[in-house]
Amino acid sequence: MKVLHVNAGLEVGGGLTHIVNLLTEAKKEGEDFTLLCLAEGPVAQAAREAGLRVAVLGINSRYDVASLGKLAAFINDGNYDIVHTHGARANLFLALIRRKLGAKWCVTVHSDPYLDFAGRGMLGKLFTAANLYALRKSDCVFAVTKNFANLLVHKAHVNQNKVHVIYNGIFFHRDSEIPAKYPEATFNIINVARVEKVKGQDLLLRALKNLDNANVHLYIAGDGSQMAALKDLVQKLDLGPQVTFQGFMTQKQLQNLYRRMDLAVLTSYSESFPLVLLEACDNLVPLLSTAVGDIEMMIPDQDSGFIAKIGNLTSITTALHQAVATPKNELEEMAIREKAYITEHFSVANQLEAIIQEYQAVIKR
Structure with missing residues (x-):
């Protein structure tokens, strides 16, 4: 079975990690997977560094519809059985050439399609509509949470028989491979996320203020459009x-910073x-998150981590206080229990196996 994964190529966050990890595992298992990036960028670079088979089509604009024939020829000439797209731009391009292809078409929905272009006015609404159109035209849709699956079926009206929930996975390290913890007098918190409104770092800063504990230090690892606003809020x-x-x-x-951390926090809205x-769990850092993305599957009980209500400053402050007050x-011990659970349930190997089963079912249909 020949599989071509297609992405715009400009991802820098979880989408990039998802694609590279999945194709790395496929290579290890001897699967015939290739990555095609529409443009040169971080995804192609990361794929090359991982030793993956990667090609770049050279489309440098989302409006470059003249290159659609070039994309169709690449797919058909390669005799691929499955084309698997990641991201709105790749989805739309495949929708526009769908009838010219002999391959079946699968899509992974990495994020809420109704929020991907939020705040971009009429153009954002057009991009959202185009992406939803593409999802309905595909042969198979992988949703990375149950919430996304329900959204696709009941709001976006994607055929429920096409939608399958397959959770993300990562490569886990043996504990002996994790750098030894570096004890510090302060209680250190890390937030790894793009610095955007949807990530809710402003709520985390306000919760830190409410905590009123000078011994707690927050590290924000990420960049984005809200950096100046967050720095102003800190002041x-x-x-x-x-x-x-x-x-x-x-x-x-x-990984070097994780060894100094006592807690990993995510206060996102979505x-x-x-x-x-x-990744924080792999590095034996306990978790605190708002109730996003089927998080109860990742943090199944109070002995495994801390969960706060989405967008609720009081709830986030309470959860943060509970974590800081825990010896x-x-x-x-919580981090060790959580890693044992996560490793069993959310490996890249499990993810790949589930995806290949759906590929085979799509081809049979």
Whole structure:
């Protein structure tokens, strides 16, 4: 079975990690997977560094419809059985050439399609409508949470027989491969996320202010359009000594920072199945998250982590207070339990196996 994964190529967050991890596992298992990026960028670079088979089509604009024939020829000449797209731009391009292809077409929905272009006015509404149109035209849709699956079926009106929930996974390290923890006097919190409104870092800063504990230090690892606004908020809340903006960090840099962390926090309004929490868990850092992206599947009980209500400052403050008040040795035990659970349920190997089963079913249909 020949499979072509297609992405615009400009992802820098969880989408990039998802694609590269999945194709890395497929290579290890001897599967015939290829990655095609519409444009040169971070995805192609990361795929090459991982030793994957990757091609770049050279489409440098989402409006470059003249290259659709080039895309169709690449797919048909390659005799692919499955084309698997990731992201709105790749989805739309496939929808426009669908009738010219001999391959079956699958899509992974990494995020809420109604929020992907929020705040972009009429153009955003057009992009949203185009993406939803594409999802309805595909042969198979992989939703990374039950919430997304329900949204696609009941709001976007995608045929429910096409929609399948397959959770994200990562490669887990043996505990002996994780750098030893570096104990510090402060209680250190890390937030790894794009600095955008949907990630709710403003709520995290306000919760930190409400906590009123000078011994707690927050590290924000990420970059984005809200950086200036968040720095202004830090000054307004008089939190300067307690907050460090790390900017974008590589996985190697993050792993080194994790060894100093007591808690990983995500206060987003919307998420898929957040890989950043899986990665923190792999590094034996306890988790606190708002109730996004089927998080109860990742944090199944109070012994596994902390869950707060979405967009609720009081709930986030309470959960943060509970975590900070927990003795560090108990947090360490929590992280060990959580990693054992996560490793069993959310590996890339499990993810790949489930996806291949659906590929085979789509081909039979």
